[in-house]
Amino acid sequence: MSQKYEFTKEELAEIEKIKAKYPDKKPPVMPVLWLAQNKFGHVEPEVQHLVAKTLDLPPAHVYGVVTFYTQYYGERKGKYVLDVCTTLTCQVCGGYEILHHLEEKLGIKAGETTEDGLFSIQSVECLGACGYAPMMQITNGVYCNHLTKEKVDKIIDDLRAGKLPEYENMPFYQHGDPEPSKS
């Protein structure tokens, strides 16, 4: 099954280093899945079996971990994965409106990928940026905060042009304070 996917010698050495950090067999599964996802761009079942075999763990356990975290891509995703937060704070501040706007704009539903393979949308749980709601994360990287429909449109256009948005400097501010200048 894992014929197609292999770790190189250097990667195996890296995995050994990761394993040495933990007393048990189970904890390394997460960093090793990261390593695999960075290498292959996804952790499809075949990669999961490879990880399980490498760490001598039951494949079912690896599968459980992959499906628990939306950050692991258990199937192939688009180049840009847009994780729109829809947990309480974002939801109250319009997370679903952003999500539905994205769905309409890209013509796909949450959990799907556009035909050109450029975008995937996921509706995810809290990403710990409740102060900047509503927000989304792009491919496990940049956080885009204080989303509005216009801002989303601009981000999509930029991404189509191959330009990732920059990390935003988000100072803490309270209601009533002057809005921070958008970087």
Place this chain on the structure above:
Amino acid sequence: MPEIFIDNIRYEFEGKPKVLQFMLDQGLDHPFFCYHPSLSIPANCRQCYVEAGTPVMNRETNDWELDENGERVIRYFPKLMTSCSLEATDGMVIKTHRTSELVKRGHKDVLEFILMNHPLDCPICDQAGECPLQIQTYKYGPEGSRFEHKKVHKPKRIKLGPRVILDAERCINCTRCVRFTDEISKTHQLTIISRGDKNYPAVAPGTEFDDPYSLNTVDICPVGALTSADFRFKARVWEMNQTPSIDITNGKGCNTDVWVRNNLVLRITPRYNPDVNDHWMPDIGREDYRRMNENRISRPDLKLDGNKIKSSWSNAEMTFAETISNAKPEEFLVLGSAFSSLEDNFTLQKFFKSRGIENISFVTNIQKGSGDGFLMDDDQYPNTNGCRMLGFEELSPATFKKKVSGGKYKVIISLEDDLLGREVIDTTDLNSAFFVYFGSNNNKTSEAADLVIPISNSVETPSTYINVDGRCQRTVPAKETIYTNRKLNLEMSVGRLDRYGTKFDNWVSDRNRVDCIPGWEFLERVALLDNSNFGYETSEDIIHEIAHTNSNFSGVSYEAMDEQLGVQLKVTKETKEKTA
């Protein structure tokens, strides 16, 4: 001795029991889902809440602190505690739903949460009637649901493996099945996938749940999420009656319950016996219900000029008596069977001993390497030790083949053992002899036999077996033959259908009863022809005689076997060596 107060009643305890298990041991009813006495304790269903407190110790006087009324001051845990994971300590005070409104409310609210996404399909659910969720909702649950939204939908009818089907919507994520594969069968095939309200158990992609013990997860599933691919939709639980029995597909002799409706065994489930199989049994033993129902021999078969005909019982008895009186003792080959009960084997031995034939042998069926060291043994037959203890000559298939070929035997008599089917011998070995076969199922051996005596199987007559570890256990009749009657034989269980149905109802069937008698009864009847019978009226008489005449079996009786879940016998050095 340390004490614990549960609902204002004092109990003493030893060791370090968990509060839930202690309450259950005292016969106190308490709701729970995820806890299982043989598995680890994750405390994830939160159903077994209690209020718990410990007395305050005065560190100076080293004694309990007392209030103005002279009562111990109790310091309660700030929140409700899950009793399954709470260890009992000296002086602990527990309040359950019987005395605490808070606990009552807690049980109700947890159930409301569990039921939030649980489908209301009890009327078509296999688990209904034996469903902890259903029972506990009835006892402790809220009267209605306040949940007005659409329930979360999850996949249904997922074939996890060849024998287990999952309905993910019914799952309450107690993880009993996952813990079973992790801790008991150790195949680690199941896991809970996804999270939040979307999670349910699954196997890794590209694999299937083909664990040889997979059906145990169906038994321990507290809801109808995991169902048996074979049994699902066959019967409602309350239509069947349940009878204790023994698994005879293997030398281990797992304790089982057989579930019967209209005289058909519909399923076999494990029965708790801490000395043999705990709560578990292998899947293969559950397949055995087919043998009990299907392809049965009904009425004696006689071969006349190469044609099989059905014969009357008296004709079969006369033919048998004539055959044995026409041959010399050295022309006999009498075979007991490790597949047959102790009762039949013993009567066979006694019958032929009184006719001058001392040597009785049996053919083993030990598949080296097929066992797994857990509940499947190399020995494929349930009574190998019983035959050894009766003093039968033990023959390996190869030695037996050598012995039987050559045609020096005129008469071969064999208790149930499919010698041809398992390719120990072939028909040419039997050509020169008159072959009498006592069996309950049609097979190659019964086909080759000149006289076939249909005998009751392990679920039609009480049958005793001695397992590989020397444990003597017996079955209880569960299925009627045409000569037995559930309502007259007080040992047989009577279900609702048996009690209230009549054969004129279209949901009750009087069929499925086989024309057969226990093997020992046939021998008793033949012996009666020349008045040399033994006076056995029930199989219990035989066990009584064995226990009092053979020192290997001292202490064995039906009562002892029933009360102590089997009687442990000493496996003699001889038998042990042979086993090894």
